[in-house]
Amino acid sequence: MTTAAATTGARTAKAKPATMAQALGRALRDSMAEDPAVHVLGEDVGTLGGVFRITDGLAREFGDDRCTDTPLAEAGILGAAVGMAMYGLRPVVEMQFDAFAYPALEQLFSHVAKMRNRTRGAMPLPITVRIPYGGGIGGVEHHSDSSEAYYMATPGLHVVTPATVDDAYGLLRASIASDDPVVFLEPKRLYWSKADWSPDAPAEVEPIGRAVVRRPGRSATLITYGPSLPVCMEAAEAAVAEGWDLEVVDLRSLVPFDDATVAASVRRTGRAVVVHESTGFGGPGGEIAARITERCFHHLEAPVLRVAGFDIPYPPPMVERHHLPGVDRVLDAVARLQWEAEG
Amino acid sequence: MTVQELPGAAAYRPTPPPAWKPLTDPAPLLPDPEPYRVLGTDAAADADPELMLRLYAELVRGRRYNVQATALTKQGRLAVYPSSTGQEACEIAAALVLEERDWLFPSYRDTLAAVARGLDPVEALTLLRGDRHTGYDPREHRIAPLCTPLATQLPHAVGLAHAARLKGDDVVALAMVGDGGTSEGDFHEALNFAAVWRAPVVFLVQNNGFAISVPLAKQTAAPSFAHKAVGYGMPGRLVDGNDAAAMHEVLGEAVARARRGEGPTLVEAVTYRMDAHTNADDATRYRTDSDVEVWRAHDPVTLLERELTGRGLLDEDRIEEAREAAERMAAALRERMNADPVLDPMDLFTHVYAERTGQLREQADGLRAELAAEQERHGEHGAEDGR
Ligand SMILES: Cc1ncc(C[n+]2csc(CCOP(=O)(O)OP(=O)(O)O)c2C)c(N)n1
Numbered sequence: 001m002t003t004a005a006a007t008t009g010a011r012t013a014k015a016k017p018a019t020m021a022q023a024l025g026r027a028l029r030d031s032m033a034e035d036p037a038v039h040v041l042g043e044d045v046g047t048l049g050g051v052f053r054i055t056d057g058l059a060r061e062f063g064d065d066r067c068t069d070t071p072l073a074e075a076g077i078l079g080a081a082v083g084m085a086m087y088g089l090r091p092v093v094e095m096q097f098d099a100f101a102y103p104a105l106e107q108l109f110s111h112v113a114k115m116r117n118r119t120r121g122a123m124p125l126p127i128t129v130r131i132p133y134g135g136g137i138g139g140v141e142h143h144s145d146s147s148e149a150y151y152m153a154t155p156g157l158h159v160v161t162p163a164t165v166d167d168a169y170g171l172l173r174a175s176i177a178s179d180d181p182v183v184f185l186e187p188k189r190l191y192w193s194k195a196d197w198s199p200d201a202p203a204e205v206e207p208i209g210r211a212v213v214r215r216p217g218r219s220a221t222l223i224t225y226g227p228s229l230p231v232c233m234e235a236a237e238a239a240v241a242e243g244w245d246l247e248v249v250d251l252r253s254l255v256p257f258d259d260a261t262v263a264a265s266v267r268r269t270g271r272a273v274v275v276h277e278s279t280g281f282g283g284p285g286g287e288i289a290a291r292i293t294e295r296c297f298h299h300l301e302a303p304v305l306r307v308a309g310f311d312i313p314y315p316p317p318m319v320e321r322h323h324l325p326g327v328d329r330v331l332d333a334v335a336r337l338q339w340e341a342e343g
Numbered sequence: 344m345t346v347q348e349l350p351g352a353a354a355y356r357p358t359p360p361p362a363w364k365p366l367t368d369p370a371p372l373l374p375d376p377e378p379y380r381v382l383g384t385d386a387a388a389d390a391d392p393e394l395m396l397r398l399y400a401e402l403v404r405g406r407r408y409n410v411q412a413t414a415l416t417k418q419g420r421l422a423v424y425p426s427s428t429g430q431e432a433c434e435i436a437a438a439l440v441l442e443e444r445d446w447l448f449p450s451y452r453d454t455l456a457a458v459a460r461g462l463d464p465v466e467a468l469t470l471l472r473g474d475r476h477t478g479y480d481p482r483e484h485r486i487a488p489l490c491t492p493l494a495t496q497l498p499h500a501v502g503l504a505h506a507a508r509l510k511g512d513d514v515v516a517l518a519m520v521g522d523g524g525t526s527e528g529d530f531h532e533a534l535n536f537a538a539v540w541r542a543p544v545v546f547l548v549q550n551n552g553f554a555i556s557v558p559l560a561k562q563t564a565a566p567s568f569a570h571k572a573v574g575y576g577m578p579g580r581l582v583d584g585n586d587a588a589a590m591h592e593v594l595g596e597a598v599a600r601a602r603r604g605e606g607p608t609l610v611e612a613v614t615y616r617m618d619a620h621t622n623a624d625d626a627t628r629y630r631t632d633s634d635v636e637v638w639r640a641h642d643p644v645t646l647l648e649r650e651l652t653g654r655g656l657l658d659e660d661r662i663e664e665a666r667e668a669a670e671r672m673a674a675a676l677r678e679r680m681n682a683d684p685v686l687d688p689m690d691l692f693t694h695v696y697a698e699r700t701g702q703l704r705e706q707a708d709g710l711r712a713e714l715a716a717e718q719e720r721h722g723e724h725g726a727e728d729g730r
Contacts, residue, residue, distance in 0.1 A: 075528055075529055080533075082498070085502075086482075086502070114476075117695055120475060122482060123482060124697060156696070256696075258701075
């Protein structure tokens with residue numbers, strides 16, 4: 001992993017609220033300003049600024065050769081990005097919605113993930129594939145998938161997902177600077193979450209691959225990422241009343257996986273719940289639970305539990321709240337961590 | 344009730360639709376329905392004799408290369424070889440029309456094009472031998488890795504040519520695909536991107552009659568693959584793929600056009616795959632010997648040989664000279680392919696990421712321990728297997 005050497009320095013006092021969407025846009029802009037090899041391409045990324053306005057203003061500032069509205073073809077977009085990277089550019093591809101990345105999976109799996117390996121290191125592909133993902137925004141069919149398990153299961157890809165405004169900026173900068181391809185998953189229901197943030201000194205560039213403890217605690221660890229982080233933070237606060245002091249770990253990077261931070265936390269607390277909204281069966285939680293068990297077996301007071309979305313195609317928006325793991329489901333799982341009492 | 348009967352209908356005047364005109368005039372984009380030929384026609388008189396002789400020498404070497412590589416599969420020295428016997432004119436022309444700075448995007452059948460472009464034949468064969476995915480540095484030779492998934496290399500060619508143009512380099516990319524590959528979505532997407540971006544790309548469809556066993560008629564209902572070009576807004580050219588002079592001329596024009604900034608061209612070479620799909624395929628299941636015989640009379644090597652002999656450019660001595668050169672190439676290839684490649688299993692973890700992840704470091708440590716244990720066991724038994 002190489003990351004941008006430069007960080008953007010200390011935050012100034014003039015901080016004001018900014019959204020994750022703005023932070024992502026700023027990260028693109030700063031990356032393009034810093035490195036002429038960075039090109040943004042995708043559907044509607046130019047004049048419109050993307051359907052979520054993440055690329056707003058880039059075409060105006062850098063021209064449509066640098067921020068390009070492409071024909072409507074995801075395999076073509078990513079396939080062209082492969083060729084551009086082969087010639088020394090750093091393409092940042094926008095997939096409009098999670099499920100619409102599927103036409104490009106062949107390019108992603110067979111070429112983007114493997115080109116470094118196929119060419120014995122001669123031709124790394126520094127491509128960032130930005131994919132808005134996850135539910136909770138009332139989207140109709142095919143607009144709410146959580147596909148991270150597919151990407152995690154594909155060697156050669158980094159898989160990154162920020163949950164905070166600062167990380168959105170810092171991780172996207174690092175992803176674009178990475179000499180390896182990165183699938184950058186943007187939790188779309190957090191696009192409008194805000195943090196105090198100064199456009200003059202947005203945030204530090206965060207190296208890929210490090211989890212962070214968002215809330216220290218002693219009695220159990222909630223392991224989560226992306227859209228489920230706020231759910232876990234809320235659950236941790238609510239659990240105080242029940243006598244639980246929950247630690248919350250935000251993974252930020254699914255590949256590489258930060259075993260050290262996760263294992264250290266679980267060894268401290270002895271109990272763990274993995275929380276995410278993609279499916280439980282074959283989902284990321286199974287892998288994470290297995291890794292914890294392998295490393296922390298003697299420290300565990302209870303089996304590692306998972307709170308995930310149901311094993312169903314993403315449901316229609318009017319019933320999606322029943323599918324998405326919420327605070328209550330997390331608290332139920334935490335209650336089940338009292339293993340000895342049960343039996 | 345009709346419109347006329349409606350109350351107030353007399354006053355109804357539909358507004359005419361806004362004027363519409365096509366973006367591009369289709370006529371100049373359409374291919375001639377007959378494949379373009381040079382050999383055996385008046386056009387051959389204008390062909391450069393030196394070029395024709397060069398093409399001939401390359402064809403003879405190319406044929407010998409195909410035969411040798413197929414033989415290497417029988418000796419277990421190659422895992423598999425998709426022969427381009429019968430298609431050498433396409434392979435050679437594709438390589439020769441490119442300048443050094445240009446890029447070739449071959450499919451898995453196009454080893455010969457890569458070799459004709461100057462790639463070390465052994466490096467070109469490592470994918471098929473099974474020791475490496477790509478045996479060469481694509482940037483050094485400007486040859487993309489031989490591509491196994493069908494048509495996926497075509498958008499890469501477009502992206503690369505586009506990037507080169509953005510950087511102000513007059514680089515052309517030539518991408519090769521089979522008739523079956525044209526049915527894939529990536530073929531369509533690549534052609535569309537190339538035309539919209541006016542990317543300096545030449546697409547070469549080698550229509551060799553079959554996709555493994557599936558014949559042309561089950562692959563497309565179009566008048567020709569070259570006709571597909573008009574739908575994307577680029578010219579389509581139909582050419583006799585066994586006529587090396589015609590192939591060189593048509594591809595050369597397409598490359599020149601791309602270099603002038605006039606955008607992509609789709610070239611369809613009508614040819615025939617004389618061998619089975621690969622050494623592992625049984626072609627008698629889907630075609631008869633007499634089907635093949637028809638094409639044997641139209642063999643690319645013989646066609647050119649006949650033309651050159653007829654013109655007094657080639658005699659028995661020069662033919663013999665070309666054959667001997669090809670024989671030397673084959674002997675050298677045989678000899679080098681008979682050496683076992685030395686492989687380091689620890690390389691498995693070397694080129695997955697720029698830097699090994701923690702997960703890969705653990706797995707590499709595990710394999711290293713396994714290898715050490717293996718070596719110890721061999722040592723105990725005094726077994727020396729030479730590795
Ligand atoms: C995406 C994909 N599907 C299936 C295959 C298996 N396959 C290998 S070669 C081939 C036929 C290709 O035919 P064509 O494109 O006409 O090329 P030719 O072999 O005739 O050169 C098939 C189906 C593949 N390589 N890639």
